[in-house]
Amino acid sequence: MTQVPEARAFELRVTPTRTQLFTFGAITWNRHKIHFDRAHAEAEGFSDVVVQRGLLGNFLARAVASWAGPNGRLERLQWKVNQSAFPDHELRCQGEVTKVSEETGTSIIDCALRILDPEGAHVASGEARVRFR
Amino acid sequence: MSPQDPLPKEVLARIGVEKTRRYEVTARDVRRFAQAIGAPDPAVSSNGSLVAPALFCQVFMFEDVPAEELPADGSPNELDVPVPARRTVGGGSDFEVLGLVHSGDVMTVRSKLKDVITKEGKSGTLYLVVVETSFNNQLGEPVARETATYVKRT
Numbered sequence: 349m350t351q352v353p354e355a356r357a358f359e360l361r362v363t364p365t366r367t368q369l370f371t372f373g374a375i376t377w378n379r380h381k382i383h384f385d386r387a388h389a390e391a392e393g394f395s396d397v398v399v400q401r402g403l404l405g406n407f408l409a410r411a412v413a414s415w416a417g418p419n420g421r422l423e424r425l426q427w428k429v430n431q432s433a434f435p436d437h438e439l440r441c442q443g444e445v446t447k448v449s450e451e452t453g454t455s456i457i458d459c460a461l462r463i464l465d466p467e468g469a470h471v472a473s474g475e476a477r478v479r480f481r
Numbered sequence: 482m483s484p485q486d487p488l489p490k491e492v493l494a495r496i497g498v499e500k501t502r503r504y505e506v507t508a509r510d511v512r513r514f515a516q517a518i519g520a521p522d523p524a525v526s527s528n529g530s531l532v533a534p535a536l537f538c539q540v541f542m543f544e545d546v547p548a549e550e551l552p553a554d555g556s557p558n559e560l561d562v563p564v565p566a567r568r569t570v571g572g573g574s575d576f577e578v579l580g581l582v583h584s585g586d587v588m589t590v591r592s593k594l595k596d597v598i599t600k601e602g603k604s605g606t607l608y609l610v611v612v613e614t615s616f617n618n619q620l621g622e623p624v625a626r627e628t629a630t631y632v633k634r635t
Binding site for chain 2: 362368371372374375376377378379380381382385388392393398400401402403404405406407409410413421422423424425426427428429432474
């Protein structure tokens with residue numbers, strides 16, 4: 349019997365900073381100006397520099413990893429950005445178990461995911477599949 | 482251009498064209514990626530290598546071309562398709578984690594424009610640029626695959 353978390357729902361709160369956007373852009377070699385040049389971002393109609401799609405995905409991956417613990421391994425993560433997120437605003441990365449199945453001695457758990465901004469608007473929604481050994 | 486119009490032949494010609502590049506996974510890359518996403522220090526495996534976070538292969542997503550070869554907005558080359566749109570944002574992703582990545586691995590990255598889909602949005606025509614990237618380690622084992630969608634609009 350594999351060890352799976354008892355919690356059916358989980359949440360990770362993160363507040364991305366400008367420094368974090370800069371460092372994520374640097375390590376992924378993403379030089380798109382909307383992520384680091386506020387004047388450029390405003391000229392494109394944004395209120396500030398924009399949190400990267402990839403960084404939002406990593407926030408969800410971290411939320412899943414914190415919930416799953418050392419026995420769980422993320423196999424698939426899908427996410428869709430519904431609206432832009434900006435630095436210095438707290439994001440609530442939430443997950444909820446939607447399906448539990450067994451496969452040759454391992455448990456597979458599917459989760460629905462979402463990221464909410466401080467106003468409760470859906471920044472992103474998605475799904476994860478985690479295998480537990 | 483409306484969603485009913487066929488894509489320009491310059492766009493169609495780019496769909497499916499694959500580019501390949503190779504990179505070594507350094508311990509510094511793994512540590513810096515973990516710090517950038519706010520994750521704990523990477524785990525150390527029994528041979529002393531660092532175990533990379535699940536979405537680490539994003540490090541190798543974009544080609545390392547000089548800045549002057551990028552579009553004016555600095556957006557990645559991979560998204561530079563000739564459609565009548567000037568603004569780009571990230572739309573979504575389907576990321577499959579197929580194996581562990583360790584420092585010391587050598588990654589072969591294969592990337593291609595998979596599709597360009599036109600759609601009517603609130604402010605006009607949207608172009609969904611779909612990029613597929615696969616990552617194989619030095620043993621030829623697939624370790625990750627991502628289908629990323631970007632939204633281009635006027």
